[in-house]
Amino acid sequence: MPDNQFSRRSRLLKPAEFKQVFDHTELRGSTPHLLVLATHNELGHPRLGFVLAKKQIKHAVARNRVRRLVRESFRLHQHDLPAVDLVVLGRGSLVALDNQQIREMIDALWFRLKRPTHGKRAPGQRKSRPKSGR
Structure with missing residues (x-):
């Protein structure tokens, strides 16, 4: 049976780890209430970090x-996710939702991130631009 803990090794802890995700975003999932950014890691397991600003969500x-x-949703889905570092950003409209709506929304975002990327560029590969005829 898989270990469903949310241990220290499953978290983004250092500012450099967050910066890596922001600077090298490879996967993105969003709703009007949440944005999830992801980049592949070499650890073999997913990690999670949060950016929930006071300016967006006023109350602690x-x-x-x-x-x-x-965290609860991540804990239950972490064994199905690829080896990525994830940052969840909250938007102000998130507080208007009830718990069930938030759960369904984040589960749908995990599902989008689990889908194979057939026909898409490899991680770290940039979009090629067409050469101009100048």
Whole structure:
């Protein structure tokens, strides 16, 4: 049976780890309430970090509720996710949703991130631009 803990090794902890995701975003999933950015890692397991700004979500209670719900969903889906570093960014409209709506939304985002990327460019590969005829 897989280990469903959310241990320290499953978290983004250092500013450099967050910067890596922001600077080299390879996968992205969004809704009007949440944005999930991801980049592949070499660790063999997914890791999760949060950016829930006071400016977007005013009350600590609401930020903590969102963290708790996303962590729980991640904990249950981490064995199905590829080896990526994920950063979840919350938007202000998120506090208007109830717990069930947030769970369904984040589960749908995990599903999008789990899909194979057939026909898409390899991780780290940039889009090629057509050469101009100048």
